[in-house]
Amino acid sequence: MHNPMLYRRLGRSGLQVSLFSLGSWVTFHNQVDASGVREMMAAARDAGINFFDNAEVYANGESERLMGEALAQLKWHRLDYVVSSKFFWGLDAGTAEKPRINGRNTLNRKYLLQAVDGSLKRMGLDFIDLIFCHRPDPHTPIEETVWALHNVIEQGKALYWGTSEWSADEIRAAYEVAERHHLHKPVMEQPQYHLFHRKRVEQEYARLYDDIGLGLTTWSPLASGLLTGKYRQGIPAGSRGAMQNVSFLRDGLLDARKNAAVGELEAIAQQLDCSVAQLALAWVAHNPRVSSVILGASKLSQLQENLGALSVLPKLTPEVLAQMDAISAPLAV
Numbered sequence: 001m002h003n004p005m006l007y008r009r010l011g012r013s014g015l016q017v018s019l020f021s022l023g024s025w026v027t028f029h030n031q032v033d034a035s036g037v038r039e040m041m042a043a044a045r046d047a048g049i050n051f052f053d054n055a056e057v058y059a060n061g062e063s064e065r066l067m068g069e070a071l072a073q074l075k076w077h078r079l080d081y082v083v084s085s086k087f088f089w090g091l092d093a094g095t096a097e098k099p100r101i102n103g104r105n106t107l108n109r110k111y112l113l114q115a116v117d118g119s120l121k122r123m124g125l126d127f128i129d130l131i132f133c134h135r136p137d138p139h140t141p142i143e144e145t146v147w148a149l150h151n152v153i154e155q156g157k158a159l160y161w162g163t164s165e166w167s168a169d170e171i172r173a174a175y176e177v178a179e180r181h182h183l184h185k186p187v188m189e190q191p192q193y194h195l196f197h198r199k200r201v202e203q204e205y206a207r208l209y210d211d212i213g214l215g216l217t218t219w220s221p222l223a224s225g226l227l228t229g230k231y232r233q234g235i236p237a238g239s240r241g242a243m244q245n246v247s248f249l250r251d252g253l254l255d256a257r258k259n260a261a262v263g264e265l266e267a268i269a270q271q272l273d274c275s276v277a278q279l280a281l282a283w284v285a286h287n288p289r290v291s292s293v294i295l296g297a298s299k300l301s302q303l304q305e306n307l308g309a310l311s312v313l314p315k316l317t318p319e320v321l322a323q324m325d326a327i328s329a330p331l332a333v
């Protein structure tokens with residue numbers, strides 16, 4: 001058994017989210033079927049996870065449908081879980097000849113209002129707890145996007161809104177529009193954050209945590225599996241690195257210097273009596289600016305192993321952190 005789940009505030013909001021949460025990108029529908037999703041979500045909830053991350057675009061809407069189906073069967077109290085979705089790329093984006101111009105790569109008011117309704121329908125929910133703008137849209141005035149999200153919240157269809165992979169300037173601009181017009185403000189960001197991807201969280205956003213109370217739900221804590229050590233000898237069959245639909249990840253997963261660094265991290269993990277995946281996850285969770293570390297798992301056994309990171313957290317002494325820094329920081333962006 002591992003240490004019990006911890007909970008943190010989502011930035012300056014009153015909402016408490018589990019320090020580890022469960023996401024569905026790549027896995028739900030593509031690798032995990034309906035009964036697997038239900039089983040994984042039930043195990044996550046048993047371990048104290050209360051936040052489940054999703055997006056309109058994951059598996060073309062199927063990920064939301066599967067999560068909704070599982071929630072309907074699991075019948076949890078609505079206060080016991082927090083669900084997210086994210087919007088930008090759009091579903092049914094049309095064809096190359098006839099693109100659906102107002103429904104893709106946008107944060108315009110029309111798309112956002114229709115897209116949120118679509119997500120609610122697929123998930124079978126009355127409201128989504130957290131909605132994210134999945135990427136910035138330089139072609140729509142930030143004021144239009146902020147008003148649209150404010151209206152979605154006022155309609156009771158979402159509770160909090162935030163951004164994903166926006167620049168610090170864009171986040172601050174959205175916050176200021178909301179402040180000026182007394183609208184619901186962005187509460188959280190969803191950035192990539194792991195041992196090899198650090199600068200945005202640690203440097204670019206540094207002022208935002210205290211200035212505007214920004215919370216973080218961070219993604220790809222294992223760099224898509226690189227930080228488990230499974231790519232040190234090439235691409236194992238059945239792994240994410242072998243999947244055609246995410247082939248853009250392959251070069252990164254096979255990066256020789258990073259894989260060598262993972263080998264060095266493995267030596268530290270051995271000393272701490274844990275796996276390198278648990279060590280890497282504990283490292284992300286150790287940063288107090290992180291509200292929730294979103295885990296990805298294609299198998300229940302991975303989720304169970306990864307939750308063991310809770311027991312590694314107290315072992316991250318300043319000496320251990322300095323050793324990890326020396327190995328990873330020179331390779332990090």
Ligand code: NDP
Pocket residue numbers: 022023024025026027031053054086134164165190191218219220221222223224225226228230238239240241277294295296297298299301302303305306
């Ligand atoms: P990770 O970096 O942790 O990668 C997860 C994958 O690594 C698993 O699916 C599995 O892949 C492999 N893995 C995990 N644990 C183990 C283990 N113990 N042993 C061996 N292999 C393991 O996270 P994700 O990239 O999945 O991101 C997590 C979540 O973040 C997503 O589900 C999504 O909700 C969110 N996200 C958000 C983004 C955004 O733009 N806002 C972008 C990307 C993700 P396999 O078994 O197939 O090799």
